[in-house]
Amino acid sequence: FVLYCGVAYPVLAGYPVSPKDEEYVLVNNKCQCVTVTSKFVPSKENPDEEVLERNIRIIVPLKARENISDPLSPLRTTFVYRLSDLCKNCDPVEIELGGVIHQAQQGNSCEEPQTCYTYDRNKCYSSPVPLLYHGEERRVPAALTPASCFAE
Numbered sequence: 001f002v003l004y005c006g007v008a009y010p011v012l013a014g015y016p017v018s019p020k021d022e023e024y025v026l027v028n029n030k031c032q033c034v035t036v037t038s039k040f041v042p043s044k045e046n047p048d049e050e051v052l053e054r055n056i057r058i059i060v061p062l063k064a065r066e067n068i069s070d071p072l073s074p075l076r077t078t079f080v081y082r083l084s085d086l087c088k089n090c091d092p093v094e095i096e097l098g099g100v101i102h103q104a105q106q107g108n109s110c111e112e113p114q115t116c117y118t119y120d121r122n123k124c125y126s127s128p129v130p131l132l133y134h135g136e137e138r139r140v141p142a143a144l145t146p147a148s149c150f151a152e
Helices: none
Strands: 024-029 034-042 050-058 092-097 100-105 126-133 136-143
Touching: none
Parallel strands: none
Antiparallel strands: 024 034, 034 050, 092 100, 126 136
């Protein structure tokens, strides 16, 4: 199994799992519960040679809802993982071109919303709940992930 993150850039940088570890995290997608790591290991054919080994860990949340913001929606039965989407890096970076600093994104199609199978603790999820106010029922948004919904 070979993982390529992007056609133009087949090499993907990562960060070490721990300071003394030789294993690097390439993808850590908390939204879809996927972690991709890589490390060099001795070749089975030639022990004097090292080959790059990549490991993909997928945790399937069994009680995920079809609509994560609606606790009453039916349970999700289909989970789709596209490696090209997992490897996409949409965080803006600053680059210098001709003495001027520009903001650029490293990924394509970053405008498309990502399907979340579990709560991404960095995002605020809410769901409307009924509230009785002066004898009248109103629907107000209630935070499902409170820590992400309020500024510290």
